[in-house]
Amino acid sequence: MxxxxxxxxxxxxxxxxxxxxxxxxxxxxxxxxxxxxxxxxxxxxxxxxxxxxxxxxxxxxxxxxxxxxxxxxxxxxxxxxxxxxxxxxxxxxxxxxxxxxxxxxxxxxxxxxxxxxxxxxxxxxxxxxxxCILHGWRDSIVTLHTTKAFPLWSEDLRITSRCIEAIASKASTHPFKVSLSHSHSRRVRDDVSCNGVEGQRQRPAAKGWWAEDIAELGIDLYWRTMIAIKSDGKIPSNLIGEALQIYASRCLPNISRRIKANIEPAGSNSDSDSASEVTSKSRLLLESIVSLLPSEKGAVSCSFLLKLLKAANILNVSSSSKMELARRVALQVEEARVGDLLIPSLSSSSNTLYDVDIVLIILEQFMLQGQSPPTSPPRSKLGTERRRRSRSAENIDFKLQESRRSSSASHSSKLKVAKIVDGYLRQIAKDINLPLSKFIAVAETIPDFSRLDHDELYRAIDIYLKGINSEVGKKKNNDTRNKICRVLALHMDEILC
Missing domain, CATH: 3.30.710.10 (Potassium Channel Kv1.1; Chain A)
Known part of the structure; x- marks a missing residue:
């Protein structure tokens, strides 16, 4: 300092x-x-x-x-x-x-x-x-943090913008070239003293060394700093994603527990106002994090995206933020676990346990990504023609082969997603309030050829049928059972093969 x-x-x-x-x-x-x-x-x-x-x-x-x-x-x-x-x-x-x-x-x-x-x-x-201040890493962050007490003055005097520019510039720099003045700096210096300079040079620098430090900022300053870092274009998208996960884990912990406490009857008006304020701040924070997500697939894990989506449901964020999260989850839903998809439903218009609608949107978006496999080029009848093929023709064949591989990977993803969907159906089938239309809609999002077997689907249907035969389910008529049988009929041809 x-x-x-x-x-x-x-x-x-x-x-x-x-x-x-x-x-x-x-x-x-x-x-x-x-x-x-x-x-x-x-x-x-x-x-x-x-x-x-x-x-x-x-x-x-x-x-x-x-x-x-x-x-x-x-x-x-x-x-x-x-x-x-x-x-x-x-x-x-x-x-x-x-x-x-x-x-x-x-x-x-x-x-x-x-x-x-x-x-x-x-x-x-x-x-x-x-x-001095702008040349030091920790000094720049502390100074930026203190500007929140004087927002207008700091903007007019360009203190805020200069700090952000300095931080963004240093984030893409090797930590040994930055005056850190922080615990990270002390750790690095200790490594040097123990292992020698040469040994330290051989080890790669921690690429995301800056993420923990800027996570101390409030959401407004953090958002502006991350925008500056992303605009610089020197930080890989996966490191941007890691930084966002660190910030979310610090600022959005125990969302379910906190909001549940807020939903319970408040002891006084002041308690209610305080709970509402916490929810509003968390909502703004979450929407800001969503706006900062890198556009590249895989920059953040599917599990992290689904955690954000659960929090978005609890906090009742804007529909645009929810749809953006659903679209991003769809890009890598094959990485999801069944438990990640069990998003609690807090809608006043529905008494189901889980938000099946948002999962349907994810699956529909996922299926829209599929591409029809490319057709094979006609084979040459004469060997001499093959020998005389131009380099451009060979390039075309290479691109077609790459396209086949891409299509194959897409089909592999469908196989994985089919297993996830059937496992998801087994879980939501336990909900006696789940409408049959939604159960069938989820089952039909995945085409037949994506299922290697239908054991999990049958188990899910069996669980749902047992729910119908329960005391609560007795109110439903035989038409419900017939509609479920139609789902079985959709896959009968596969069974007989």
Whole structure:
């Protein structure tokens, strides 16, 4: 962590009867009120460096003893004002990533610029910020984190944007070329001291070393930082995906438990408002994560996508975010586990245990990806013709072979998905409230040729039939049983072969 010290005089500020003052042989002639606190100070050191105070004092009538200046909207409050005041008195002060934003905003408010005095506070803070803060990894992150207390000031002074640019630039850099000032840096240095420099050079650097650190940011700043990192184009999509998983695991833990607690009757209106606020923040966070997902297939795991989809259902996020997640899951649904697809249904219009509709959308999207296998090219009748084939014709054949492989992989995916679907049917068949139409719709999403056998499907139907014969299911008539038999008939030809 970088520091900057200014001034040489000892700190002589003290408090007397709720009034802050400075020890001096000269009688004070200026009272400054900052957000409820009162300072008894001197005009000369402050007005010589603060153009704003000059103007306020020149516009207000002078009194015999003290001139009063009120600064109710002072950025950074009393701590930031005291830093500026101590700078004016030449008292030793220390700046770091933790207080530079507040000090910079306060100095800008007081107009402590070069127009008033050379080497004024704004100039010194800008030099420290550009030459030290932005060069350090941890310093940049801490500074960016503190900008959330001064959003408008930080934007106007380009503190936020400069920090984000610095972080994005360093994220694509080898960690040994970055001034980390963090636990990661200490780990790396310890490795070097134990194993030697040569041994460290032989080991590849941790490619996603930056993800844990930026996960400390709030969602607004995190989103902007990730957009900058993605725009840089130097970070592979899988590392972007890993970073998003780290952030989601930190910021969206135990969603089901938290929302369940929120759904229960609240003890008071304040509890209800608090629960609603937590849900709204989590919803915004989840939608932001979805918008950051890399477009490349496999950048994040199917399991992670389905966890996001479950959370999206619980948080009732926008339909566009849900559909985007469903589309991405469809691209790699063959990697899913049955348990991942058991997404709780929280719809007030349905009393089923699981959200079957969203799974149907996933499966329909998956089937739309299938391509008809390419036709084989006509074989040459004469060997001489084969020998005289041009290089372009050979390239065409190569592309056709590659296309066949792609089609074969697609069929392999269908076989895997068919097993997942039948396993899913066994689970949802236990739900006595599941409409027959949805049970059949799920069963029919996968074509017959994708099932090597139908044992799992028969077990699922058997479970559903037992549900019909239960006490709750007795209310259903024989038409239901006949419709289920139709599903069996769809596969009868396969059984007889």
């Amino acid at each position: 970088k520091f900057m010290k200014l001034g040489s005089r000892p700190d002589t500020f003290y408090t007397n009867e709720a009034v802050r003052s400075v020890s001096s042989e000269v009688t004070s002639d200026l009272i400054v009120q900052v957000k409820g606190s009162r300072y008894l100070l001197h005009k000369f050191p402050l007005l010589s460096k603060c153009l704003r105070l000059q103007r306020i004092c020149s516009e207000s009538p002078e009194t015999l003893q003290h001139q009063i200046v009120q600064l109710p909207d002072f950025p950074g409050g009393t701590e930031a004002f005291e830093l500026c005041a101590k700078f004016c008195y030449g008292i030793t002060i220390t700046f770091s990533a933790y207080n530079i934003v507040a000090a910079r905003c306060a100095a800008e408010y007081l107009q402590m610029t070069e127009d008033v005095e050379k080497g004024n506070l704004v100039y010194k803070l800008e030099v420290f910020f550009n030459s």
